[in-house]
Amino acid sequence: MTHPEYILTLSCLDQRGIVHRVSGFLAEHGCNIIDSAQFGDAQSELFFMRVHFASEDTAVTEAALRTDFAALADGMRMNWQLHDALKKPRVIIMVSKIGHCLNDLLFRYKSGLLPVEISAIVSNHTDFYQLSASYNIPFHHLPLAASASSDAKRAQEERVLEIVREHDIDLVVLARYMQILSPQMCEALKGRAINIHHSFLPSFKGAKPYYQAHERGVKLIGATAHFVTSDLDEGPIIEQDVERVDHAMGPEGLTAIGRDVECVVLARAVKWFVEHRILLNGHKTVVFR
Structure with a gap:
């Protein structure tokens, strides 16, 4: 069975627990991380992250992912985007x-x-x-x-x-x-x-x-x-x-x-x-x- 795949990109003020909270969110929503990369810039004090993941829980829709992640992102003042990994720009x-x-x-x-x-x-x-x-x-x-x-x-x-x-x-x-x-x-x-x-x-x-x-x-x-x-x-x-x-x-x-x-x-x-x-x-x- 082919699962929908997404790419999440985000940036925010560097702080403890960002990777933990993002990966925890994905796990709680039935998602499996395929690859992930992150970078903390000491000069700008910003943290950047890109996560490619598959949504394996058929009960969790893309709309639900967006709505629920928006709540997390607002609390951490993130700039973020969620992309369909299989959609050609x-x-x-x-x-x-x-x-x-x-x-x-x-x-x-x-x-x-x-x-x-x-x-x-x-x-x-x-x-x-x-x-x-x-x-x-x-x-x-x-x-x-x-x-x-x-x-x-x-x-x-x-x-x-x-x-x-x-x-x-x-x-x-x-x-x-x-x-x-x-x-x-x-x-x-x-x-x-x-x-x-x-x-x-x-x-x-x-x-x-x-x-x-x-x-x-x-x-x-x-x-x-x-x-x-x-x-x-x-x-x-x-x-x-x-x-x-x-x-x-x-x-x-x-x-x-x-x-x-x-x-x-x-x-x-x-x-x-x-x-x-x-x-x-x-x-x-x-x-x-």
């Missing part, structure tokens, strides 16, 4: 004219390596319409000229948010979407939008950053995946990685290596998000890998 991907991260995410999705439902692809260009069609994913072309007015930008972003609402989206992935989101857009997507960028920022801004890096003789290149905030490319970091390079590599070689790193880092961040492994800790994250 709904995702949209936003992209401009550079498609390596999009292509990588689509392959992982189609191969079953990424447990998501990709509901739509949104782009300000038409370059990846055919790629989207090959995966039977709706493609939304929402053009935005470089000289677009603030009103045009607001209208384009509102259409994006309409798509988010229409599809009940859990996560928006900026897979090299080369537009700066407005503060209003960032607020609307707070905690559920992930961006990827090369880790040269802010050293090498603008076009062809890997070419700029080659000119400076960079020895390490890398990528950063982070939550989107109104502070450009300064949101809470989820994942980073680097690759060593040397003088024998040309700018094209650096670009190829850099794009590979971007793909891997973004895929990890997306996977951890949809598996409910990321908890916010102020301007940082706790990631239970």
Whole structure:
């Protein structure tokens, strides 16, 4: 018999007895813990926990679990979420004219390596319409000229948010979407939008950053995946990685290596998000890998 599985995530002021009370609650409600991870941050004085469990008592409904745990959580002033572990989160991907991260995410999705439902692809260009069609994913072309007015930008972003609402989206992935989101857009997507960028920022801004890096003789290149905030490319970091390079590599070689790193880092961040492994800790994250 297959039992319903859930993932509980929580954070609260660090105090004695949190694990005992949570595990005791689950045992009392006929639940069996499959895996659990916790972390106490001495600096913020917060405690973080992720518990994956199966509900083995058929008399205990999900609604009962939520109602009863809310009483416990209120007493300990917890921020908490309970997720159906078998439900695939709904995702949209936003992209401009550079498609390596999009292509990588689509392959992982189609191969079953990424447990998501990709509901739509949104782009300000038409370059990846055919790629989207090959995966039977709706493609939304929402053009935005470089000289677009603030009103045009607001209208384009509102259409994006309409798509988010229409599809009940859990996560928006900026897979090299080369537009700066407005503060209003960032607020609307707070905690559920992930961006990827090369880790040269802010050293090498603008076009062809890997070419700029080659000119400076960079020895390490890398990528950063982070939550989107109104502070450009300064949101809470989820994942980073680097690759060593040397003088024998040309700018094209650096670009190829850099794009590979971007793909891997973004895929990890997306996977951890949809598996409910990321908890916010102020301007940082706790990631239970």
